[in-house]
Amino acid sequence: MAQQQGQQSIQVAYAPYKTVTIDGDLSDWEDIIPVSITGKATDGTTRTYKARMAWDDNYFYFAAEIADDVQVSNLPFEQNPYAFPFNVDSIQLVFDTLDKKAEDLLAGDAHYEKACATSVDHLYVATLASNNVPELHRQAAPGTNYQTFYPTNAPLNPPLGPLNTGTTGTQEGQINVVRDNTKLLTTYEIAIAWSQLPELQARLQKLEQRNVLDVHFAFSVEDAGKAPAVGRSYWTNEAGILESGAYSFAPFWGTGLKSTGSRVITRWGFTR
Secondary structure (H helix, E strand, O other): OOOOOOOOOOOOOEEOEOOOOOOOOHHHHOOOOOEEEEEEOOOOOEEEEEEEEEEOOOEEEEEEEEEOOOOOOOOOOOOOOOOOHHHOOEEEEEEEOOOOOOOOOOOOOOOHHHOOEEOOOEEEEEEEEOOOEEEEEEEEOOOOOOOOOOOOOOOOOOOOEEOOOOOOOOOOEEEEEEEEOOOOEEEEEEEEEHHHOHHHHHHHOOOOOOOEEEEEEEEEEEEOOOOOOOEEEEHHHHHOOOOOOEEOOOOHHHOOOHHHOOOOOOEEEEEO
16 A cells, blocks of 8 residues: 655634633733634735634633734724625624524425535624724524625614624623734734523533533634735635535625535534
C-alpha cells in the first residue's frame, strides 16, 4: 500500500463557561483559543478573521477581530430602517437548536434530506452603523418563517429588527464594536441574553461539570464594498463541513448552496 502524506489544520471550536465584559477590550478573552477564517480578496490578498465564544448563566458571548481595509456602514436603523444590515460590513451568528421547527413543512417527506429544508432557528446580525453606532439585529427566530425585516411587513413574534441593547427597558443583549482605522481592524463583542435563545439555554442548564454539549452553530463575516473587498466568508466553508439544501444565512433568497454557507451542521462544544 502506497504511503500518503499531507497536512491539515485543525481548529477547536468550543465555548467555555466564562463571564466577559462587553467593552470592546478583548483582554478578558485571551485564555480562550480562537478559531479563524481566511478570506480571500479579489486581488488575491487574504484577510484573517478570529472569533471566540463563551457563555454563562446570563448570556451567550461572541467576540471577533476582523481585518478590514475600509469600513462600510449603513445609516443607523432609526434614520433608515429600510437598509439591510447583512449587506454592509457585518457578522452573522447562526444557531440550530431545535430538532423540530415550525417552518419545517417538509419534515416526514420521503425526499426530505434532498429538499431545500430549514436547518437553523435563530439568526442574528451585528454591524457598526455610521457615526459609530453598534447594532444587533434579529434576522430569524422560531416561527418567523424566514421573513426578513422590512418596515412595511406585518409584525412578528418575536419581532425582527434591532434588539434592545441599551440600559433601559428589557435588555435583550449587549454589543460593542470598535473600528481602528490605523490598524485596519474592527473588533466585535456581543452578548445575547438567554431570553432570546431559550432552547439553547434549556439544554445548557442540564449540562454537568466537565461535560460537553455539542451545538450546531456557525458564523459568517461580510466584507462589503468595492474590490478588493472579500465579500462573504463562512465558518462552514472554513471547517469544510458542507451540505447544500438549506436556508442558513441572510439574505435567504440567495442561499442554500455550498458556496453560500450551506447547512449549519458545524459543531461547537459548550463546556462547563
